[in-house]
Amino acid sequence: MNTLRNSVRLVGNLGMDPEVKTFDSNKKMVRVSLATNESYKNDKGEKITDTTWHNLVFWNTTAKLAEDLLKKGDEVAIEGKLANRNYVDKEGVKRYVSEIVVNDFLKVGAKG
Amino acid sequence: MNTLRNSVRLVGNLGMDPEVKTFDSNKKMVRVSLATNESYKNDKGEKITDTTWHNLVFWNTTAKLAEDLLKKGDEVAIEGKLANRNYVDKEGVKRYVSEIVVNDFLKVGAKG
């Protein structure tokens, strides 16, 4: 768990219910997207909110907990690592995806 | 600098010299890619090294420092935030890129 070389921490809201995938070998994977919001005032003094969406992946015991505890709208704090993946889409174009493999998470906020 | 909502920390090596871009409005941007290496032993006891490549972006004063201090091969610690960007490539395909906008960096290691 090389947390000193590659570590991400986010606090944000889930945009969807967790998507669960179970493999033959009783491995479990959960995917969910999380939005982080950043607010600032622009030149005209208007409040602007930038939203960034992040692809989260949970494995095994962490996936089981995510499946049981998390749902759309929840405010969640996570610690994980950045990972890249690539695949070929339906049009035959190679696509690159950056994901966050979650090591630990925490439900925060009122929604729970 | 909403570091509690969106924060990445990496320690790794630069795969290239910094690419510098200066805009009309005396703004400066630097791009560089950084590799984080994770080692583990597989089922057969062989040592495996996984490398993940990260796209780093530096702006303004941080960009100036990066241009002056960093070069290919350097070991660097960074703190930044995740950001997404999209563009249309030469074939007209919409591409999504995940980048790390660097707030602070530190040269570590012997190469300095």
Place this chain on the structure above:
Amino acid sequence: MNTLRNSVRLVGNLGMDPEVKTFDSNKKMVRVSLATNESYKNDKGEKITDTTWHNLVFWNTTAKLAEDLLKKGDEVAIEGKLANRNYVDKEGVKRYVSEIVVNDFLKVGAKG
């Protein structure tokens, strides 16, 4: 803001209302203590909760926000740096205190 060399992140609950101190030079300082709780099961399968208390210090604009927004019981996420201080107590014994100087905080949870 040398966040790469010295950085603390905590999520916990405030044990008291913020204590505000204003100096001549319109500087403001706020102190508050925060508890982090860690749960685990002991050898007998009993759930044990360890609580650690942390001394937080806020300065100036961050202090103003802390004074306005925080109160006893709130769940709060903070980012800061470790600092040491010493003083001589009433019995003339030199005392050392470790504190966290807060750079940024976030109210999380329902209590707000």
Place this chain on the structure above:
Amino acid sequence: MNTLRNSVRLVGNLGMDPEVKTFDSNKKMVRVSLATNESYKNDKGEKITDTTWHNLVFWNTTAKLAEDLLKKGDEVAIEGKLANRNYVDKEGVKRYVSEIVVNDFLKVGAKG
């Protein structure tokens, strides 16, 4: 390893060789102090360096690695958690100590 609730990250230099203590129950503990240095310019433009000393504690396998790899002067990155401890000193005065229990460390810099 509740790294979301209580996490410290430091990059600094060791002020001493590791002190190793082995217990009956083949448990191992290592203590070492680490200095973090912060530089800034004061009102007169003089460069000031503030040093903060941190008490690090390593247990078991991490302690074994620290004993083997670390020595006085080394530049080290660590991730750990804050913990408090108290004891009665020789004069019968109750003393409180704040320590960092290290989860993971990385030798950085040239000394290795």
Place this chain on the structure above:
DNA sequence: TTTT
């Protein structure tokens, strides 16, 4: 008690 470290380091730059």
Place this chain on the structure above:
DNA sequence: TTTT
């Protein structure tokens, strides 16, 4: 494309 880096490094150990």
